[in-house]
Structure formats: C-alpha cells, structure tokens
Amino acid sequence: MSHADRILMGPGPGNPYPEVMEAFARPVLGHLDPDFITLMDETNERLRQVFRTANPLTFPVSATGSAGMEATFVNVLGPGDVVAIGVNGVFGERMCDVAARCGAEVVRVEAEWGTAIDPQALLDVHPSPKVIAVVHAETSTGVRNDIAPIGAGKGNALLLVDCVTSLGGIQLEVDDWGVDLAYSGTQKCLGVPPGLSPVTVSQAAIDAFVEKSQSWYLDFTMIANYVTGGGARVYHHTAPISMLYALHAGLGVVLEEGLDEVQARHQACGDRLQEGLVKRGFQLFAQEGHRLPELTSVIVPADRLPDGVDEAGVRHRLLVEYGIEIGGGLGPVAGKVWRIGCMGHTARERNVTMLLGALDEIMG
Amino acid sequence: MSHADRILMGPGPGNPYPEVMEAFARPVLGHLDPDFITLMDETNERLRQVFRTANPLTFPVSATGSAGMEATFVNVLGPGDVVAIGVNGVFGERMCDVAARCGAEVVRVEAEWGTAIDPQALLDVHPSPKVIAVVHAETSTGVRNDIAPIGAGKGNALLLVDCVTSLGGIQLEVDDWGVDLAYSGTQKCLGVPPGLSPVTVSQAAIDAFVEKSQSWYLDFTMIANYVTGGGARVYHHTAPISMLYALHAGLGVVLEEGLDEVQARHQACGDRLQEGLVKRGFQLFAQEGHRLPELTSVIVPADRLPDGVDEAGVRHRLLVEYGIEIGGGLGPVAGKVWRIGCMGHTARERNVTMLLGALDEIMG
Numbered sequence: 001m002s003h004a005d006r007i008l009m010g011p012g013p014g015n016p017y018p019e020v021m022e023a024f025a026r027p028v029l030g031h032l033d034p035d036f037i038t039l040m041d042e043t044n045e046r047l048r049q050v051f052r053t054a055n056p057l058t059f060p061v062s063a064t065g066s067a068g069m070e071a072t073f074v075n076v077l078g079p080g081d082v083v084a085i086g087v088n089g090v091f092g093e094r095m096c097d098v099a100a101r102c103g104a105e106v107v108r109v110e111a112e113w114g115t116a117i118d119p120q121a122l123l124d125v126h127p128s129p130k131v132i133a134v135v136h137a138e139t140s141t142g143v144r145n146d147i148a149p150i151g152a153g154k155g156n157a158l159l160l161v162d163c164v165t166s167l168g169g170i171q172l173e174v175d176d177w178g179v180d181l182a183y184s185g186t187q188k189c190l191g192v193p194p195g196l197s198p199v200t201v202s203q204a205a206i207d208a209f210v211e212k213s214q215s216w217y218l219d220f221t222m223i224a225n226y227v228t229g230g231g232a233r234v235y236h237h238t239a240p241i242s243m244l245y246a247l248h249a250g251l252g253v254v255l256e257e258g259l260d261e262v263q264a265r266h267q268a269c270g271d272r273l274q275e276g277l278v279k280r281g282f283q284l285f286a287q288e289g290h291r292l293p294e295l296t297s298v299i300v301p302a303d304r305l306p307d308g309v310d311e312a313g314v315r316h317r318l319l320v321e322y323g324i325e326i327g328g329g330l331g332p333v334a335g336k337v338w339r340i341g342c343m344g345h346t347a348r349e350r351n352v353t354m355l356l357g358a359l360d361e362i363m364g
Numbered sequence: 365m366s367h368a369d370r371i372l373m374g375p376g377p378g379n380p381y382p383e384v385m386e387a388f389a390r391p392v393l394g395h396l397d398p399d400f401i402t403l404m405d406e407t408n409e410r411l412r413q414v415f416r417t418a419n420p421l422t423f424p425v426s427a428t429g430s431a432g433m434e435a436t437f438v439n440v441l442g443p444g445d446v447v448a449i450g451v452n453g454v455f456g457e458r459m460c461d462v463a464a465r466c467g468a469e470v471v472r473v474e475a476e477w478g479t480a481i482d483p484q485a486l487l488d489v490h491p492s493p494k495v496i497a498v499v500h501a502e503t504s505t506g507v508r509n510d511i512a513p514i515g516a517g518k519g520n521a522l523l524l525v526d527c528v529t530s531l532g533g534i535q536l537e538v539d540d541w542g543v544d545l546a547y548s549g550t551q552k553c554l555g556v557p558p559g560l561s562p563v564t565v566s567q568a569a570i571d572a573f574v575e576k577s578q579s580w581y582l583d584f585t586m587i588a589n590y591v592t593g594g595g596a597r598v599y600h601h602t603a604p605i606s607m608l609y610a611l612h613a614g615l616g617v618v619l620e621e622g623l624d625e626v627q628a629r630h631q632a633c634g635d636r637l638q639e640g641l642v643k644r645g646f647q648l649f650a651q652e653g654h655r656l657p658e659l660t661s662v663i664v665p666a667d668r669l670p671d672g673v674d675e676a677g678v679r680h681r682l683l684v685e686y687g688i689e690i691g692g693g694l695g696p697v698a699g700k701v702w703r704i705g706c707m708g709h710t711a712r713e714r715n716v717t718m719l720l721g722a723l724d725e726i727m728g
Contacts, residue, residue, distance in 0.1 A: 003391070003393060006391065006393055008392065013605060024388035029689075062427055063427035064603075067426075067431075101576065193605050194602040194605055195559060238376060238428050239428075239558065240559035
C-alpha cells in the first residue's frame with residue numbers, strides 16, 4: 001500500500017531527519033553481534049549528551065514513551081510508597097494511573113490545564129515522599145513546568161521527570177537539576193519515528209529500586225546487565241535493532257548540529273509560529289512564560305471557522321488539501337484547542353510559513 | 365557508522381524480507397492519520413490470517429516478544445490466580461517469573477531440556493487453574509511442544525501460548541486448537557526486524573480479564589479502544605509507525621507466498637540442515653519427533669573443534685570470516701549446544717548450503 005507524505009505538525013510524531021530514514025536501510029544485525037553492541041554503546045553515550053548526564057544507566061527502553069513512564073515508576077515504587085505528582089494535563093494524570101497500579105500512595109498537586117505546576121506546592125504537599133514526579137513539557141497543553149526548583153528542594157525524595165516532549169527541544173539538565181529518573185520518546189524533538197523511550201537513572205534511584213519490579217520487561221536491574229554489561233552482555237530481551245539504528249542516527253544529527261543550536265531552532269520556530277498566530281488574532285492557550293516552543297496550544301477561533309466546518313473539519317482540510325497534520329485537544333480541551341508541533345526535522349521556519357499560509361487560505 | 369551485513373542463522377532475528385526493508389522508507393504518518401488507521405487495520409487482518417483466528421482483538425503490542433508475554437499474563441492474572449506452566453527451557457522459566465510478578469500462584473510441569481512437555485501432565489497438575497501456559501516453540505532448545513491436546517483438554521482454563529518462534533514457521537491453529545491468548549515476535553519466521561509482538565486474544569480471555577491490569581502500557585482493555593475502535597480511535601500510546609510498516613510488509617510477503625508454502629519452506633530448510641548435520645556426525649539436541657525446523661539445536665562436537673578453538677571461537681570465526689551468525693546455548697546448555705535458525709528470509713536452502721560448507725571448512 002502507498003500513502004502520501006505529511007508535514008507532521010501535530011503533538012508528535014514530527015518528521016524524522018533524512019539521515020534517520022537512511023539508517024533504517026542498514027542490514028539487520030543480531031542483538032549480541034559485537035558491531036551492534038558498539039552501536040548500542042554509542043547510542044547510550046549520545047543519549048547521555050542530550051540528557052546532560054553522566055548516569056551510566058542511560059539507554060532506550062524497547063517500547064514507546066509511555067512504556068518509559070511505566071518503567072521509571074515500576075522500578076522505584078511498590079505498595080505503600082508515597083509519590084507526589086504534579087497534574088496539569090493528560091500526562092500528569094497518566095503518571096497517577098501508572099503509580100496507582102504499582103500500589104503506591106499518590107498525592108496530587110494540581111494546576112489548571114494551560115498553567116504550570118507551582119514547584120513549592122509540589123515540594124510541600126507531603127513531608128517525605130519517596131518520589132516526586134512531574135512532566136517537564138505537557139504535550140496536552142503546551143505548558144512547561146519548571147524542574148530546577150523542584151530538584152533544588154527535593155530533599156531525600158527522588159525526582160522523576162517526563163521529558164517526552166522536552167528532550168532535545170528545550171533546555172534540560174538532568175544532572176544539574178537533580179533529576180533522578182527521566183524518560184523521553186524518540187518521535188518528538190529527536191527527529192526519529194516513535195518506537196523507543198530513552199531513559200536515564202541516577203545512582204540514588206538505583207539504590208532505591210524496589211526489590212523486584214512488578215514488570216519483567218521493564219526491570220532495570222535485569223536490563224542493566226545487557227545495556228551496561230561491559231564485556232559480558234546478558235541477554236534479556238531481543239533489542240529492536242532497526243529502531244536503534246534510527247535513534248543512533250537521529251542523535252548523531254542533533255549532536256552534529258549541536259544541542260544548543262537544535263534547541264535554538266525549536267525556539268525560533270515556536271516564536272515565529274506563536275507570533276504569527278497572535279498577529280492573526282488567535283489566542284494562545286498556555287500561560288505566558290511557560291509556553292513550549294516545540295508545542296504550541298492555541299484556542300480554536302470558533303468565530304472564524306468557515307461556514308459549516310467545525311474545528312475537526314479544518315484539521316481535516318489541512319490534512320487532505322495540504323498534507324499538514326496538526327493535533328486536536330485531549331480530554332477537557334477536546335474541540336477547544338489545537339496543538340501545533342514543530343519538533344525534530346519539522347522544526348524548520350519554512351513549515352511555519354506553510355502552516356500559517358494554509359490557515360490563512362482556509363480561514364480567511 | 366557502517367557495519368557488514370550478516371546471514372542471521374541464530375535464534376532470531378533472522379534476515380528480514382527485502383520488501384520489509386523497503387517499507388521502512390515510507391513517509392512517517394501520525395498515529396491517528398486515516399491512512400495509518402487503514403494500514404493498522406490491514407495489518408491486524410493479516411495477523412488474523414497467520415494466527416488462523418477470527419479474534420477481533422488481534423494486534424501487535426508496541427514492544428518486543430517478551431512484552432507480548434508480559435501483556436498476555438498481566439491482563440488475565442492477578443494475586444492468587446492459579447496458572448499451570450510447562451517448563452522445558454528458558455521461555456517456560458520466563459513465563460513463571462512473569463506470572464509470579466502478577467502475584468499468581470505458579471504450578472510448574474517440567475520436562476528435561478531438549479524434550480517436550482507431556483500435555484496430559486500439564487492438564488493434570490491442578491484441578492482448576494485459571495490459565496494453562498506453554499511455549500509452542502522453545503527457542504532455547506529447538507523443541508516443539510504439542511498444543512492441540514492441551515486445548516482439547518483445557519476445560520474451563522484459558523490456554524496461553526508462546527508463539528514467538530512458531531508463528532509463520534510451523535503449523536499453528538489458534539482457533540482450532542483452542543488457544544485463548546497467543547503472542548509472537550516479528551523477528552523470527554515473519555521476516556521482520558525485532559520491535560513488535562503480535563498478540564491475539566479470544567472472547568473467553570477478554571471475559572476473564574482482571575479488573576485492572578497492573579500494567580498501564582500493556583492494558584488490553586485500553587489498547588482495544590485504539591486498535592479495534594472502529595470509527596472512534598481513542599489515543600492510548602503513540603504507535604511505532606515505521607515498525608508497523610515493516611510488519612505490514614512482512615505479513616504481505618508471507619500471505620502472498622502462502623502461509624502453507626512459507627511453512628513448507630521452513631520445513632525444507634530445517635530438514636536439509638538437520639540431515640546435513642547428522643550426515644557429518646553431529647548429534648541433534650532436541651527429541652526426535654519434536655524438532656523445530658526453523659530452529660535446530662545441535663550438540664557442540666567437542667572432539668572436532670579445531671586446535672585451541674572453543675565453541676565460541678567457532679561461532680566467532682563464522683561471524684567474522686563468513687558473516688554468518690549462529691547462536692550459542694543459554695542457561696544449563698551454554699557452551700554445550702549451538703542454535704541454528706532458518707527463519708523468515710533466512711529460510712532459503714542456499715543459506716543451509718553455505719553454513720554447512722563453512723562448518724566443513726572450519727572443522728574439517
């Protein structure tokens with residue numbers, strides 16, 4: 001079957017870098033082949049650079065970003081452990097669900113959708129949580145939550161951060177900010193198709209692992225024997241070889257351009273898009289000062305929809321007439337906001353120009 | 365980075381079909397794009413054909429085969445549930461580990477490595493297990509366990525079968541044999557790189573789902589709203605788009621050649637390999653009558669190793685001098701057996717000729 005190509009300006013996946021698509025063509029190796037082990041080690045070293053960490057236990061979980069979330073939770077939370085979670089969107093809610101399935105006691109700190117979590121409120125909500133968890137870049141709202149002050153005040157707690165939409169797109173300093181567990185996805189600002197979830201784990205987190213994770217597949221202790229086993233790699237599960245090639249290549253693109261430069265490119269695209277939308281009279285949804293450049297949430301301008309076309313109809317026209325995908329809202333803001341991503345290879349100013357032009361043509 | 369290509373004759377991955385590698389080049393679509401939904405529906409329909417099932421809930425889990433194992437267990441087993449498991453290799457052992465992490469009571473029926481599980485013993489070991497679980501094709505030993513008699517005698521139990529190395533390679537009749545939950549991997553007899561785990565789930569299994577799975581990522585109830593949601597697809601997690609293209613293409617190759625013909629090709633390669641090994645004086649490890657054609661286990665001929673070369677050294681020479689990967693033994697048979705796969709695109713008689721020739725050259 002064939003299908004058209006798209007400019008992927010939704011909440012992810014974004015368009016992959018051309019070098020990533022080329023990497024898929026590489027011959028498949030076995031997961032214990034010395035050449036593959038070399039590639040895996042290089043991939044993990046590249047991940048340390050983009051996570052800005054020296055954590056030895058840094059690797060891609062063999063599944064998508066939500067599995068990275070589950071992996072970080074199930075290795076440090078068991079029945080009765082207390083976790084304080086900031087909730088201001090879908091992914092904070094998902095953290096609560098995942099943590100509850102570990103048997104943990106979940107203490108929530110909420111903020112209205114579109115606004116940021118108050119770091120002090122999260123620090124104050126419980127005297128001695130085992131884990132404090134928060135989403136860095138809320139993909140459902142386009143809001144950035146501040147991480148550094150939480151790390152500074154975390155005390156003996158572990159800090160667990162969702163970096164799915166932040167890694168590579170905005171500043172993230174795992175070591176300097178005191179992040180103990182972080183997970184991401186490949187399909188956002190790394191410019192790789194979905195399929196893997198990079199994670200990084202501090203020594204403090206390793207020291208606090210539960211005795212036996214409820215998940216075999218996501219058991220970091222067992223996986224560590226394969227990914228950081230030095231000379232003797234103990235088979236755990238079969239690594240997703242071709243996706244690893246893709247991630248290795250995507251990280252190569254990011255590091256060759258320079259992490260700062262890639263983040264600046266995301267910022268420039270986001271600024272241009274948000275200015276263009278405001279200039280046209282659209283209202284941005286996310287709180288000023290906490291707007292993500294890589295994911296812009298904008299309130300659907302109900303009074304400017306073409307006759308007989310609802311917001312889904314506009315997105316449909318963008319998709320079929322222009323080959324541009326943007327995202328709708330989730331949960332309480334379904335039908336009320338659009339989510340426009342500029343991530344990875346999508347983060348090019350020409351794409352912003354194209355989308356604004358298409359919106360002008362459709363909405364006048 | 366570049367690396368050589370390999371003829372993958374280990375326990376998996378096998379070589380992917382050329383059409384599969386081409387599919388990776390397709391433009392990435394969003395996971396809610398109508399064109400992608402069509403491709404996903406087609407993929408699931410193709411999976412029903414190779415699983416030989418009409419189960420509506422048939423789809424690839426977004427992770428590798430071991431996640432398929434965990435997914436099938438965590439959706440039907442909770443604390444105190446009884447599961448009878450046949451154990452005659454690594455993957456039966458892994459089932460016990462996964463089931464125990466669900467809090468289930470595990471009742472084991474063992475058979476010596478290299479021999480098959482006695483179906484009646486598995487049926488008799490407990491009067492009323494919720495689940496009976498067994499591996500169809502034990503990748504660690506090359507043994508086929510009989511499934512049909514277990515399905516015929518299962519009574520009210522659910523039958524859960526590991527089909528990682530059997531799907532596409534040998535006869536498997538999910539519906540006719542009464543299999544309620546089955547999982548597989550893409551990197552074996554389907555001729556696709558590793559990364560997804562096709563599963564199929566019967567209505568009886570759905571009716572017996574635990575109230576809430578301990579895994580969010582593998583929660584079949586939530587995933588079903590996305591993969592079988594008809595017109596309204598509820599986002600659960602971001603599908604691994606490019607791997608789906610690869611699986612769709614691999615299944616297309618299998619079904620175009622014909623499932624029976626593909627199985628016959630695996631059988632012909634296995635027969636030719638096993639005959640060639642026996643003719644050379646090698647001893648096969650798996651019990652006669654239960655030997656898998658797609659995965660041959662052979663006892664390392666200690667008396668025929670070249671001077672100063674151990675079994676790992678022979679495998680290393682195959683890899684670096686010939687570009688052929690074969691597998692070593694796992695667990696108790698590490699160092700004692702080799703595992704030689706002919707799976708997917710690797711299952712070509714020319715590859716058997718090449719490997720036997722290379723062994724002749726190395727071992728005289």
